Amino acid sequence: MTATEGVPYSTPDQAAQFRAVILPHLDAAYNLARFLVRDPVAAEDIVQDAFLRAFRAFPGFQGQSPKAWLFAIVRNCFFDWVKDNRNSGAVTDESTDQTEETPESIVRRNEEVHMVRTMIENLPEPFRETIILRELEEMSYKEIAVLTQVPIGTVMSRLARAREMLSKLLLPRKMGASV
Amino acid sequence: MTACPDKLPLIHALADGELDAANSLGLEAHVKSCAGCAAELEHICAVREHLKHGLLRYEAPPGLRTGVEAMVSEATALVEASPPAAAAHQPRSGRWFAGGAITALAASLTMFLALPQLTASGIEDQLIASHVRSLLATHLTDVATSDKHVIRPWFNGKIDFAPPVVDLTEQGFALAGGRLDYVDGRVVAALVYHRRLHSINLFIRPAERFGSNASFTNTRSGYSLERWTGGGLEYWAVSDIPAAELGQFRQQFLNQSKHAPMR
Incomplete structure (x- = not known):
């Protein structure tokens, strides 16, 4: 077990507080990481790393917005991930274009949701992150x-x-008839 | 028919509810008289409608949640402080009991050597740790039932004493289940009660022959503790409910266990 190496011991109070304050934003952290990195496995790694760092840094948490605080850490982990993987060439923008979806899973999933997600994922940064x-x-x-x-x-x-970019993708389809 | 370029960022801000009252008023008036800006506002709202879909957000996979929660529990000092706790995540195995036996041996040696027992504060730390850990590791109960007739036999053969199990639902403390825990070098019984949204862990172990039978109440790091003895057993209730309520719990438990046959 190396994940918790170097983690300073925390009091049960702190751990309980961390659970109460930061853990509820796990979905949000994953959502952000997932859209930033556009890869489900890498997103998990980033979030795991982010929570470890967040836990270490938690004693310094001063009661600002917990979500914004956690997001700042998720972003840093994402940037580090990019740095680490750029050299190895493991993941580039091209490789993330292909999604992990199989035809079956696309059918199963709400098509509209999948389509809009893909459109968002195809936005370039920094616009993707901002939206x-x-x-x-x-x-x-x-x-x-x-x-x-x-x-x-x-x-x-x-x-x-x-x-503006999204509207070009989203709206002609629906409003095309009326334009 | 396009929006006025100088108004464009403000139209977005209006759609996002980021404009103050004065600016909103001015822009709303402008939009009424400017077809281009009106169309732009409508356009923005149409895009936003598409993004409103709650399902667009990804949810953390269950494995990730488990991993993060495990990290939190593993990183707590008190988990480190009592090594067999790691086994709490695993099914009860022979190894666990073997470990328990060795520790029990060590514990009896300790007694032999007449070394001082754990101080009260040491045991309190351990009990609070066990309480928090049971909540953290979502391992509150091994046997989850409000039926005392299920819980009591469940302890048979797992521990060498028979803890009284009473249901206090009518008194406002709902029995939620039972669990084995590990405190001060031995396996103890833990009964779990719910009080509103809070959990109470009641740890039960045989009383030390020459141990104190003092009852007392204490509050440490936001947790209340109640200790009492009776029938050769030592009871420790731990919870984050106020000490007065935990005192009430003790009283109810004593009243009810008096009536219940201790078999």
Whole structure:
């Protein structure tokens, strides 16, 4: 067992608090990681790593928004993952284009959901991240600006651009008849 | 028919509810008179509608959840402090009992040598640790039932004493099940009760022959503890409910176990 090596011992209080405050955002962390990395296995690795780091850093958690705090760690883990895997050439954008879906699983899944997910996954960064944080994770402009370390104006223009790209994919299909 | 370029970011902000009242008012008025901006706002809302679908979000796979939860429990000091706890995640195995036997041997040696027993605070730490661990590892009960007639025989053959099992549902403490735990070098019985959303662990072990039979209440790191003895057994109740309520629990348990046959 190496995962917990170097983890400072925590009191049961801290562990219980961590469970109560941070653990509920596991789905959100996975969702963010999944859309960032676009690979289910890598997303799991990133989130596992993020929770380990979060647990270590938890004594320093000062009661800010727990989700935003966790997201900052997830992003760092993602960037580290990219760094580690770029050299090995393990995963590139091309390789992530092919999804893990089989025909059966696509049929099983709600087609609309799958289609929209794929469209979002095909957005380039930083637009993909911005739209995920805003629309799926419902963070405010300010929270997104703090998290991604850009001015609010940049958040707004990224969001506008992301929506413009998505609308081209989403709307002609449905509104094509009326245009 | 396009939106006014200077208004574009504000239209997004309006759709996102990020504009203050004064700016919203101004922009809403503008949108009413500007077809381009009105179309843009509608457009944005249409895109947002597509993204509203709750199913778009990925959910963490169960394996990941288990892994993260295991990491949290493994990383707690008190899990480290009592090594056999790791076995709590695994099915009860011969190895576990073998480990228990060795520790029991060590424990009896300790007694032989007349070394001082664990101090009260040491045992309290262990009990709180066991309580927290039972909640962390989602291993609250080995036998999950509110039927005392199921729980009592379940302990048979697993421990060398017969803990009284009483149902206190009518008194506001619902019996949830039983579990074996490991405290102070020996296997003990743990009964689990629910109080509202809280859990109470009642640890039961044979009383030390020359041990104190003092009853007391204590509060440590936010947990309440109640200790009492009776019928040759030592009881420790641990929970995060207020000490007064835990005192009530003790009283009810004593009342009910008095009436229940101790067989």
